[in-house]
Amino acid sequence: MSVLIVGSTALDSIKTPKAENPRLLGGSASHAAVAASFFSPVKLVGVVGEDFPPRYVELYKRHGIDLKGLQMLPGKTFHWSGEYELNMNNRRTLLTELGVFETFAPTLPKEYQNARFVLLANIAPSLQLHVLNQMERPKFVAADTMDLWLNIALKDLLKLLKRLDAFVLNDSEAHMLTKEDNMFSALKKLHKMGPKYVIIKKGSHGSILSGPKGFFLCPAYPLNCVVDPTGAGDSFVGGMMGWLATSNGPVDRHIRRAMIYGSVVASFCCEGFGLTRTTKVNRRAIERRVKELQKLTQF
Amino acid sequence: MSVLIVGSTALDSIKTPKAENPRLLGGSASHAAVAASFFSPVKLVGVVGEDFPPRYVELYKRHGIDLKGLQMLPGKTFHWSGEYELNMNNRRTLLTELGVFETFAPTLPKEYQNARFVLLANIAPSLQLHVLNQMERPKFVAADTMDLWLNIALKDLLKLLKRLDAFVLNDSEAHMLTKEDNMFSALKKLHKMGPKYVIIKKGSHGSILSGPKGFFLCPAYPLNCVVDPTGAGDSFVGGMMGWLATSNGPVDRHIRRAMIYGSVVASFCCEGFGLTRTTKVNRRAIERRVKELQKLTQF
Numbered sequence: 007m008s009v010l011i012v013g014s015t016a017l018d019s020i021k022t023p024k025a026e027n028p029r030l031l032g033g034s035a036s037h038a039a040v041a042a043s044f045f046s047p048v049k050l051v052g053v054v055g056e057d058f059p060p061r062y063v064e065l066y067k068r069h070g071i072d073l074k075g076l077q078m079l080p081g082k083t084f085h086w087s088g089e090y091e092l093n094m095n096n097r098r099t100l101l102t103e104l105g106v107f108e109t110f111a112p113t114l115p116k117e118y119q120n121a122r123f124v125l126l127a128n129i130a131p132s133l134q135l136h137v138l139n140q141m142e143r144p145k146f147v148a149a150d151t152m153d154l155w156l157n158i159a160l161k162d163l164l165k166l167l168k169r170l171d172a173f174v175l176n177d178s179e180a181h182m183l184t185k186e187d188n189m190f191s192a193l194k195k196l197h198k199m200g201p202k203y204v205i206i207k208k209g210s211h212g213s214i215l216s217g218p219k220g221f222f223l224c225p226a227y228p229l230n231c232v233v234d235p236t237g238a239g240d241s242f243v244g245g246m247m248g249w250l251a252t253s254n255g256p257v258d259r260h261i262r263r264a265m266i267y268g269s270v271v272a273s274f275c276c277e278g279f280g281l282t283r284t285t286k287v288n289r290r291a292i293e294r295r296v297k298e299l300q301k302l303t304q305f
Numbered sequence: 306m307s308v309l310i311v312g313s314t315a316l317d318s319i320k321t322p323k324a325e326n327p328r329l330l331g332g333s334a335s336h337a338a339v340a341a342s343f344f345s346p347v348k349l350v351g352v353v354g355e356d357f358p359p360r361y362v363e364l365y366k367r368h369g370i371d372l373k374g375l376q377m378l379p380g381k382t383f384h385w386s387g388e389y390e391l392n393m394n395n396r397r398t399l400l401t402e403l404g405v406f407e408t409f410a411p412t413l414p415k416e417y418q419n420a421r422f423v424l425l426a427n428i429a430p431s432l433q434l435h436v437l438n439q440m441e442r443p444k445f446v447a448a449d450t451m452d453l454w455l456n457i458a459l460k461d462l463l464k465l466l467k468r469l470d471a472f473v474l475n476d477s478e479a480h481m482l483t484k485e486d487n488m489f490s491a492l493k494k495l496h497k498m499g500p501k502y503v504i505i506k507k508g509s510h511g512s513i514l515s516g517p518k519g520f521f522l523c524p525a526y527p528l529n530c531v532v533d534p535t536g537a538g539d540s541f542v543g544g545m546m547g548w549l550a551t552s553n554g555p556v557d558r559h560i561r562r563a564m565i566y567g568s569v570v571a572s573f574c575c576e577g578f579g580l581t582r583t584t585k586v587n588r589r590a591i592e593r594r595v596k597e598l599q600k601l602t603q604f
Contacts, residue, residue: 093486187392189509190529210488211510214527223524223601228513230489262604302522303602305561 008047008072009251010118011039011244012137013127013150014107015052015076018280019087020236022094027234030280031062033084034127034150037237038244040284041271042125043069044292045248049118051075051137053110055083065285074115081106094232095209114140123251126170127240128152131162138169146250146257148172148203150243156182164199171257172203174243180206189214203261207239215265219258224265225303227273227295234279238272241284245271270295306550307346307371309417310338310543311436312426312449313406314351314375317579318386319535321393326533329579330361332383333426333449336536337543339583340570341424342368343591344547348417350374350436352409354382364584373414380405393531394508413439422550425469426539427451430461437468445549445556447471447502449542455481463498470556471502473542479505488513502560506538514564518557523564524602526572526594533578537571540583544570569594 018032039048049072058078066073082105090097110133120142126134126149134149141147149170155163156179167173173196177189183199186192189206193216196204203217210229215222246261246268253260270292277283317331338347348371357377365372381404389396409432419441425433425448433448440446448469454462455478466472472495476488482498485491488505492515495503502516509528514521545560545567552559569591576582 188529188531190527208510211507212522221527221601222604223511223527224604225522225524225602228489228520228522230487232487266604300604302520303524305521305523305565305599 007122007251008049009042009123009125009247010049010051010075010121010141011035011042011125011127011247012051012075012134013038013125013129013240014084015050015054016084016086017058018236019085019101020234020279021087021089021100022234023090023092024233025279027279029059029085030282031065032086032237032280034129034237034240036066036281037240037275037284038125038127038247039066039071040069040281041241041244041268041275042248042251043071044245044271044289045267046123046251048072048248049075049121051112051114051118053077053079053106053112055079055081055106058083065281069285075112075118077110077112079106088236090235094235111136122146123247124148125243125247126150126166127243131155131159131166135162135166138166146171148174148243148247150174150239151179153179153182167200170201172205173199173201174205174207174239176207176209176239203257205265207242209235209238212269213242213265215261217258217261222262222265224262224269225299227270227299228302229273229276232276233283235276236280238275241275242268242272244268266296266299267292270299306421307348308341308422308424308546308550309348309350309374309420309440310334310341310424310426310546311350311374311433312337312424312428312539313383314349314353315383315385316357317535318384318400319533319578320386320388320399321533322389322391323532324578326578328358328384329581330364331385331536331579333428333536333539335365335580336539336574336583337424337426337546338365338370339368339580340540340543340567340574341547341550342370343544343570343588344566345422345550347371347547348374348420350411350413350417352376352378352405352411354378354380354405357382364580368584374411374417376409376411378405387535389533393534410435421445422546423447424542424546425449425465426542430454430458430465434461434465434468437465445470447473447542447546449473449538450478452478452481466499469500471504472498472500473504473506473538475506475508475538502556504564506541508534508537511568512541512564514560516557516560521561521564523561523568524598526569526598527601528572528575531575532582534575535579537574540574541567541571543567565595565598566591569598
C-alpha cells in the first residue's frame with residue numbers, strides 16, 4: 007500500500023564544524039518520502055517556489071515518488087538555515103523563510119484521499135489537520151512535530167493528537183509537552199492526549215515505543231562519523247511508515263521491525279549532507295544494517 | 306568462581322529533590338559487592354573507620370560477602386555527600402572526607418590472591434594497581450573509574466589501563482579521556498590505551514560494549530521512578546563480574562548476558578536510596594527483569 011506524506015519541502019543551508027552546504031534538498035517531507043520510498047510507493051503533499059531546482063524534482067522522481075500533490079507556486083521555496091556545534095547534537099536555527107508555505111492549504115488530488123497510511127511529517131499542526139481532514143478512511147495515521155509548534159501552535163497540536171494513531175517526538179519535546187523528567191511518566195501523559203502509539207526519539211540513543219503491547223527499546227545504528235544529522239528524525243519516521251505500509255496484518259505485529267528499518271535509514275541520512283547519502287543507498291545496504299542491528303542487540 | 310572486589314567502602318549522605326538520607330552504606334565496592342553476590346561468592350577489599358555501623362557489617366554478611374579483606378582502622382569511614390538535581394542525572398558532590406582511605410594500602414589475605422575474577426571498582430588508580438600487583442594469575446580484570454581520577458591521577462590510570470581486560474567508564478569520562486565527541490571514535494582510542502574490552506555507560510540510555518567480537522548495545526531497564534541513582538554504575542559492573550565469574554568458558558561467550566544482569570541489578574539500585582532496594586531483591590526478581598529486557602528489545 008502507498009503512504010501519503012505531507013510536510014515541509016524545503017531548501018536547507020547547513021553549516022557544520024567541518025563544512026557548509028547551501029540550498030540542499032531538505033524538509034521533513036523530502037526526507038520522510040525518500041526514506042519511505044525504499045519500501046512503499048509514496049504520495050507527496052507539499053509546495054515549492056519558482057526557485058526550486060529541477061534536479062530536486064528529478065530526485066523525487068528517481069525514488070518513484072508521486073508528485074501530483076506537490077504544487078509549484080509563484081514565490082520562494084521554504085528555506086531553512088542551521089548550524090551544528092562540534093558535538094553534532096546541538097544545533098541552532100540561523101534563518102527560517104517560510105516562502106510559499108506561508109499560505110499553503112492544499113486540496114488533495116482525488117487519488118490521494120484514500121491512502122491508508124498517512125504520515126503528517128513535521129510542519130504546522132494546522133496544515134497537518136487540514137490534510138488529515140481530507141482523508142477518507144486511513145488505517146494508520148502518524149505525526150511528527152517540533153518544539154516550535156509546542157510554543158506557537160499548541161492548541162492545534164493538542165487537537166491533532168486526539169486523531170492520531172501514532173505520535174512521534176523527541177525527548178526534549180516530550181519533556182516540554184508533559185513537564186515530566188522521567189520518560190515513562192511522560193509517555194503515560196502523552197497517551198492520555200490521544201495516540202495509542204507514542205514514540206520518543208533520543209537521537210544517537212535510539213528511540214522508545216510505547217504501545218498496546220508495551221514498550222520497545224529501538225537502538226540507533228552505531229555510526230563512526232556523523233556528517234549531518236538534519237532530517238534523521240524525518241527519515242526514521244518515513245522509513246517506519248514505508249515499512250508498515252508494505253506489511254500485511256495488524257500494525258502491532260510489524261511496528262518494532264518498522265522502527266528498526268526507520269532507524270537504519272536515519273543512520274544513512276546522518277552520513278551525508280542533506281539527502282546526499284540516503285539517495286545513494288539501496289535495499290540491500292539497508293537489509294545489511296538491519297541484520298547488523300540484530301547482532302548488535304542479541305544476548 | 307569468586308570475584309575479588311576492591312573499591313570504596315563508604316558512608317553516603319544523599320540529597321534528592323524529594324528526600325535526604327544521611328550516612329547510608331555506600332561506596333563503589335559496597336554496591337559492586339552486593340550486586341555480584343547474587344551470582345558468585347565475593348571477596349571484599351576495603352577499609353572502614355571506627356564509626357562504621359555494625360549493621361552494615363551484618364548487611365555484607367547476609368550477602369555472603371567474605372570480609373577478611375575489610376579492615377577496620379582507627380579514624381573515620383570515608384564519607385561522601387552529594388545532591389541530585391530534579392532530573393536525577395546531574396549531581397554535585399557536597400563533601401568528600403577520605404578518612405581511613407587516605408593511607409590505605411592493604412596487604413591481601415593469602416586466599417584472596419588467587420581469585421580469577423578481579424573487579425577494581427572506582428577508587429584511586431594507585432590503590433587499584435596496588436591490589437592488582439598482589440594477584441597471582443587473574444583470568445579477567447575489570448576496572449571502573451571516575452572523572453576525579455582523570456583530573457588528579459591520570460598517570461596512574463594510564464598505567465592501570467595497560468593491565469586491564471576490561472575498562473568501564475561513563476560517556477562524559479570517555480569524552481574527557483579521549484577528546485572524542487563520537488563514542489565509536491572514543492572507543493577506538495580507549496582500546497589503544499590497553500583494554501581488549503571497553504564498556505561505556507550511558508546512564509538511562511544503557512551501555513555499549515566494544516570487544517573482540519564487535520559491539521553490543523546493552524539496554525537499561527526502563528524505570529518509572531528513579532529514587533537515587535547513586536551506585537548504579539557500580540552495581541552494573543558488580544553484577545556483570547558476578548555473572549562472568551559464575552559462567553564457564555571464554556568471557557566472550559558470556560559478556561553480553563553478564564552486562565544485561567548488571568543492567569538489571571543497576572535498575573533495582575536506582576529504585577531506592579543507597580543499597581536499600583538492592584538488598585531486598587532476589588535472584589527470581591532479577592531473572593524476571595532479564596526476561597523483560599529480552600522482550601523489550603526483540604524485533
